Each structure stands twice: as structure tokens, then as C-alpha cells.
Amino acid sequence: MSINIKKILHQHNLKHTKQREAILKVLAKQKAPISVEELYDLLRQQAQTMNLSTLYRSVETFSEHGIIEKIFSSITNTNLIQLQSRHHQHYLVCINCHKMIPIDYCPMDELLGYIESNFHFKVIDHQLEISGYCDTCQP
Ligand SMILES: [Zn+2]
Ligand SMILES: [Zn+2]
Structure with missing residues (x-):
């Protein structure tokens, strides 16, 4: 950047x-x-x-x-x-080395309409972290 x-x-x-x-x-x-x-x-x-x-x-x-x-x-x-950040990002977090890998995909966009119509809830923010093992730490 x-x-x-x-x-x-x-x-x-x-x-x-x-x-x-x-x-x-x-x-x-x-x-x-x-x-x-x-x-x-x-x-x-x-x-x-x-x-x-x-x-x-x-x-x-x-x-x-x-x-x-x-x-x-x-x-x-x-x-x-x-x-x-100018654009919204989520991360994959390695539980061994704590490396954070940015991902550009956000699954929330698809969920938003569903949440707003079924729960009458106005979403303003959300967080999502996915934990696991990175390429170098995989057993
Ligand atoms: Zn790792
Ligand atoms: Zn998102």
C-alpha cells in the first residue's frame, strides 16, 4: 500500500x-x-x-x-x-505461529439480507476470524 x-x-x-x-x-x-x-x-x-x-x-x-x-x-x-483499511477484510489466524493471513472474501454480505428481514436487526459491524494451521505449521 x-x-x-x-x-x-x-x-x-x-x-x-x-x-x-x-x-x-x-x-x-x-x-x-x-x-x-x-x-x-x-x-x-x-x-x-x-x-x-x-x-x-x-x-x-x-x-x-x-x-x-x-x-x-x-x-x-x-x-x-x-x-x-480502505476495504473490509477478514483473517485466517494460525494457532501455532499466530500468523494472520488476510482474505478478501466476506461471507457476511450474503447473510445481511437474511438477518435484516428475519430478525429486523440492523447490522453495523461484524467480526470473523478463522483459526487453524498455516502452510508451514500443518502437522
Ligand atoms: Zn503457522
Ligand atoms: Zn466481513
């Missing part, structure tokens, strides 16, 4: 700093959500000096502005973050 970081920060009235730029750059490269700790490790590999509490604060700011979204994985019991 290629994103214009300067433009995003400007749109949200956030000051452009090297650290903020580095955080968003790393997140833009991820294909699946990661934890703040993983993000911290990736930043350190790039010799970005920032402490974990600063990183948590930045993540919080980005989250308040809707630049990143927080995801809770009930399968691995972890809090994860990713750039706010």
Missing part, C-alpha cells in the same frame, strides 16, 4: 515528525495487523530511537484520528493495529 504520509498528517492537523513518519511507513508495509511490540521491534531494526511509551502514545493519537485501527484477535488474545 502506498500512502502519502505528509498529506495524511496534514489532513489531520498532526505535526510531521520523523518518528510519526517512520511509524506509518512501517505500518504501510504490513500485510496483516501487528502488535505495538512488533512495531517497536521493526522500528528499532531501522535504528529508530523512540521508547515504547512514546510509541504507545503515537499509536493512541493515530487511533483517535482514525489513521490506524485497533483489532483484537480473540484467537491469539492479542491487541493488534493496522492502518485503517
